[in-house]
Amino acid sequence: MxxxxxxxxxxxxxxxxxxxxxxxxxxxxxxxxxxxxxxxxxxxxxxxxxxxxxxxxxxxxxxxxxxxxxxxxxxxxxxxxxxxxxxxxxxxxxxxxxxxxxxxxxxxxxxxxxxxxxxxxxxxxxxxxxxxxxxxxxxxxxxxxxxxxxxxxxxxxxxxxxxxxxxxxxxxxxxxxxxxGRPSGAAPRVSDELRSMGSPRLWLSYGTTALTTGALLASFSYLSVLLVGTTGLAPAWVPAVLALYGVGSLIGITIGGRIADARPFPTLYVGVTGLVVTSVALALGASATVPAIALIFLLGAFGFGTNPALNTRVFSLAKDAPTLAAAVNVSSFNVGITVGPWLGGLAIEAGLGYPSVAWIGAAIGVLSLATVALSAALHRSTAAETSEVLSRV
Missing domain, CATH: 1.20.1250.20 (MFS general substrate transporter like domains)
Structure with missing residues (x-):
C-alpha cells in the first residue's frame, strides 16, 4: 500500500x-x-x-x-x-x-x-x-x-x-x-462522467450505501442515552463503551477491506445481516449490561465491515466517472447519517423508548439487504449476458 x-x-x-x-x-x-x-x-x-x-x-x-x-x-x-x-x-x-x-x-x-x-x-x-x-x-x-x-x-x-x-x-x-499533474490518460470531462452515472445498478448501490449507513446510525446516534437510560450504565463508563464500538469498527473495516475486492456481495450479505441481527438482539437485550456492551462492539464491527465494499463497488459500476461516482457515494453516506438518527428520534419522541432505535435500525437493515439481493441478481444477469455474447463471438 x-x-x-x-x-x-x-x-x-x-x-x-x-x-x-x-x-x-x-x-x-x-x-x-x-x-x-x-x-x-x-x-x-x-x-x-x-x-x-x-x-x-x-x-x-x-x-x-x-x-x-x-x-x-x-x-x-x-x-x-x-x-x-x-x-x-x-x-x-x-x-x-x-x-x-x-x-x-x-x-x-x-x-x-x-x-x-x-x-x-x-x-x-x-x-x-x-x-x-x-x-x-x-x-x-x-x-x-x-x-x-x-x-x-x-x-x-x-x-x-x-x-x-x-x-x-x-x-x-x-x-x-x-x-x-493530472492522472494519465485523457483529461476527464463532466459530460462523460455524467453519462456514466446513468446506470440503474449504480443508483441501486447508492441506495444500499444510504440504507446500510442509516441502519447503523439509527442505533449509534443514541447509544449514550441507551446505555445510561436503559442499560443503567454509569455515565463515566459511556466513553469506554463507545471506544469499544470504535475498536469493533476498526476490526470490521480491516477485515472488510481484505475481502471486499474478491467477494463484494458476500461481504455485504454478512455485514448487513450481522447488523440486522445485532440490532434486534440489542433491542431485546439492552437492559442487560454485559450483553449490551458486547452487542455494541459487534454493531461497530458489522456496520463498518461493509464500508470497503460500499465504497469500491461504485468504481466498478462507473469506471468512466470515478470522481463523480465517489462524490455521490459520499452524499449517500450522509443521507443515511441524516435519515437514520431522524427516524430514531421520531421513535423516541413517540414514547417508544430508547431500545426502539435498534428496531428502527434493524428495519432499515432489512431494506438494505433487499437492495443487496437485487444488486446481486442484476450482477449475475449481466455477467450471464456478457458470457453469452462472448461465446457467440
Missing amino acids: PLAVYILGLAIFAQGTSELMLAGLLPEMAADLHVSVPGAGLLISAFALGMLVGAPVLAVATLRWPRRTALLTFMVVFVLSHIVGALTSSYGVVFATRVVGAFVYAGFWAVAASTAVGLVPANARGKAMSVLAGGLTVATIIGLSLGTVIGQHLGWRASFWAVAALSALAGLGVLATIPG
Whole structure:
C-alpha cells in the first residue's frame, strides 16, 4: 500500500475528528456562544448539510484539476475555516464555518477516494478504501475522546486549533506524497462522467450505501442515552463503551477491506445481516449490561465491515466517472447519517423508548439487504449476458 494512501487516511482522521468532536463539546460551546444546547447541536446539522452538498458540487467543479491541487485547496480552506471558528465569538460565524469546513471535507473525501483507488491495482481497491475510511474509524476511537478532553480542559476553541494544526500537517503530507499533474490518460470531462452515472445498478448501490449507513446510525446516534437510560450504565463508563464500538469498527473495516475486492456481495450479505441481527438482539437485550456492551462492539464491527465494499463497488459500476461516482457515494453516506438518527428520534419522541432505535435500525437493515439481493441478481444477469455474447463471438 503506497504511503500516499496512509497520508490520505491521516487527513481523513484530522478532518473526521472535527466532524465527531462537537458531540462532546456542546455544553461548553452553548455557554460560550450564548445559545441553548439544542442551538449548539444545530452546528452538527450544519456539518452534515455541508457534506451532503459539497461532494458532488466540488467533484464537478474540480474535475479537470490535478488531484493534488484539489486536495490541497480543500485542506487549506478547511484549516482556515477552523481558524476563523476558533477566533470568533459569533454563533452565526461558527455556524458558517461548520458548513464551509464540511463542504470542502466532502470534496476532499470524493477526490481522495478516486486518488486512493488510482494508486493501487484493481484487486487492492478495497484495502485502499479501508485505509482511507479507517482514518474516520480511528477518529471515532481517538479523535472524539481527545477532542472532548482538550475542549473540556482548555476550551472548545483549543479543539478547533488542534484540528487545524493536525489538518495542516496532513496537508504537508499530501504535498509530499501525492503525485502532481493530472492522472494519465485523457483529461476527464463532466459530460462523460455524467453519462456514466446513468446506470440503474449504480443508483441501486447508492441506495444500499444510504440504507446500510442509516441502519447503523439509527442505533449509534443514541447509544449514550441507551446505555445510561436503559442499560443503567454509569455515565463515566459511556466513553469506554463507545471506544469499544470504535475498536469493533476498526476490526470490521480491516477485515472488510481484505475481502471486499474478491467477494463484494458476500461481504455485504454478512455485514448487513450481522447488523440486522445485532440490532434486534440489542433491542431485546439492552437492559442487560454485559450483553449490551458486547452487542455494541459487534454493531461497530458489522456496520463498518461493509464500508470497503460500499465504497469500491461504485468504481466498478462507473469506471468512466470515478470522481463523480465517489462524490455521490459520499452524499449517500450522509443521507443515511441524516435519515437514520431522524427516524430514531421520531421513535423516541413517540414514547417508544430508547431500545426502539435498534428496531428502527434493524428495519432499515432489512431494506438494505433487499437492495443487496437485487444488486446481486442484476450482477449475475449481466455477467450471464456478457458470457453469452462472448461465446457467440
